[in-house]
Amino acid sequence: MTSSTRTTPLPDTSFGLLGLLTFGQELSGYDMVKAVEGSLGFFWAPAKSQIYSELKRLKEVGFISEREVAQASRPDKRVYTMTPAGKEAFDDWLRQGNAVAEEVRSIFRLKLFYGHEMSDDEVRTKVLEFRAQAQESLESYTAIESTIAEHGGPDAPYQFYPYLTLTYGLAHARAGIEWADEVLARLDAREKSRKGGKR
Amino acid sequence: MTSSTRTTPLPDTSFGLLGLLTFGQELSGYDMVKAVEGSLGFFWAPAKSQIYSELKRLKEVGFISEREVAQASRPDKRVYTMTPAGKEAFDDWLRQGNAVAEEVRSIFRLKLFYGHEMSDDEVRTKVLEFRAQAQESLESYTAIESTIAEHGGPDAPYQFYPYLTLTYGLAHARAGIEWADEVLARLDAREKSRKGGKR
DNA sequence: TCAGCCATGTAATGGGTTACATGATTGA
DNA sequence: TCAATCATGTAACCCATTACATGGCTGA
Numbered sequence: 001m002t003s004s005t006r007t008t009p010l011p012d013t014s015f016g017l018l019g020l021l022t023f024g025q026e027l028s029g030y031d032m033v034k035a036v037e038g039s040l041g042f043f044w045a046p047a048k049s050q051i052y053s054e055l056k057r058l059k060e061v062g063f064i065s066e067r068e069v070a071q072a073s074r075p076d077k078r079v080y081t082m083t084p085a086g087k088e089a090f091d092d093w094l095r096q097g098n099a100v101a102e103e104v105r106s107i108f109r110l111k112l113f114y115g116h117e118m119s120d121d122e123v124r125t126k127v128l129e130f131r132a133q134a135q136e137s138l139e140s141y142t143a144i145e146s147t148i149a150e151h152g153g154p155d156a157p158y159q160f161y162p163y164l165t166l167t168y169g170l171a172h173a174r175a176g177i178e179w180a181d182e183v184l185a186r187l188d189a190r191e192k193s194r195k196g197g198k199r
Numbered sequence: 200m201t202s203s204t205r206t207t208p209l210p211d212t213s214f215g216l217l218g219l220l221t222f223g224q225e226l227s228g229y230d231m232v233k234a235v236e237g238s239l240g241f242f243w244a245p246a247k248s249q250i251y252s253e254l255k256r257l258k259e260v261g262f263i264s265e266r267e268v269a270q271a272s273r274p275d276k277r278v279y280t281m282t283p284a285g286k287e288a289f290d291d292w293l294r295q296g297n298a299v300a301e302e303v304r305s306i307f308r309l310k311l312f313y314g315h316e317m318s319d320d321e322v323r324t325k326v327l328e329f330r331a332q333a334q335e336s337l338e339s340y341t342a343i344e345s346t347i348a349e350h351g352g353p354d355a356p357y358q359f360y361p362y363l364t365l366t367y368g369l370a371h372a373r374a375g376i377e378w379a380d381e382v383l384a385r386l387d388a389r390e391k392s393r394k395g396g397k398r
Numbered sequence: 399t400c401a402g403c404c405a406t407g408t409a410a411t412g413g414g415t416t417a418c419a420t421g422a423t424t425g426a
Numbered sequence: 427t428c429a430a431t432c433a434t435g436t437a438a439c440c441c442a443t444t445a446c447a448t449g450g451c452t453g454a
Binding site: 115162 | 211215218221239240241242243244289290293294296297302303304305306307308309310311312313314315316317321322328329354357359360361363364366367370371373374375377378381382385389
């Protein structure tokens, strides 16, 4: 009964972890935690407790195999490799289409939607907060871009696709900043017209 | 013991529903379901089962009050109004700052990150799929924009802030399309350079 | 000396999705 | 006639987060 038949398919998170093993190196759970804290975390960030439990499951269904590595002066660790069955499942997942319903869910926009319940200044603060965050993201992305440039550029092995996800981040951060500026201008105009409008 | 002390605060979804009652009308659960299917659904889309159960909870904690409305030739319904306590809680929530961690989680980008496991054509297909979805969103947004224009424009009562969330969608959809085109060009260039590169 | 990294987990909680259930009315 | 709308829910399931736990080593 090692492999009981699962009715539900594995969640995306499982495959996200599996994918980390396609770069030709064994990885430990800890390595994966670190990978998520790096560039991956910008669009996919499972908690570390979930990473460990997901690895356990992947092992149980036979998608990865484990090897224990004893270390002196460091805790021992378990490193993982993909099995042929795992590779097959990963390939399937990778090629499946994605729902349109992605990227939904923005509490910021939800609150903005209810802007009529705030004062002009409060709304402005919210938008400025958003802008600052976008600006911060933009700077992180730009920093990573430089790092990539120093490491052989986007065309170095295994850098190209991560780089593309980075340009996505760059584009959206920039769009966010521009949008925020536009909104701030609109808020100003609106406030002025209201002041002029009342006699 | 009607109001047992909650340790955890209510989820954002509760407040999202509460907010719907700030427009000065009583609403039924069904009305809220419809609201979500409309423009709100672009960035916040709880399942209808959750809407009903969340309403139940909001009633229990005393944030909304219920009134039954008998209807001929239509099922009876329960309509809701915000209580003063509800209004206070909503105001608090609305003014709280938001985490940077928003808008994370894109399975599309996760898959793109693993593009090296696909053929050039498969990647291209994925990006085209993404582009098509962005295009579709853009069209929906544009359609809504026209509707707003026909209904007094963004400055009509209660339209302004929803309109701002719409412009966000527009900006990001456009950014998505541009990004996709850029990626497609990059993929072409890369393929050509590889063909030319091998002798 | 003390924070931070390495390394792997458990426990509790709950938010959220999907599927299922019901049934009258209305307009194409 | 038949699909869609109005209207409200229950049940099952599970993904995911937060908090807690442990402990040796390393470098500032």
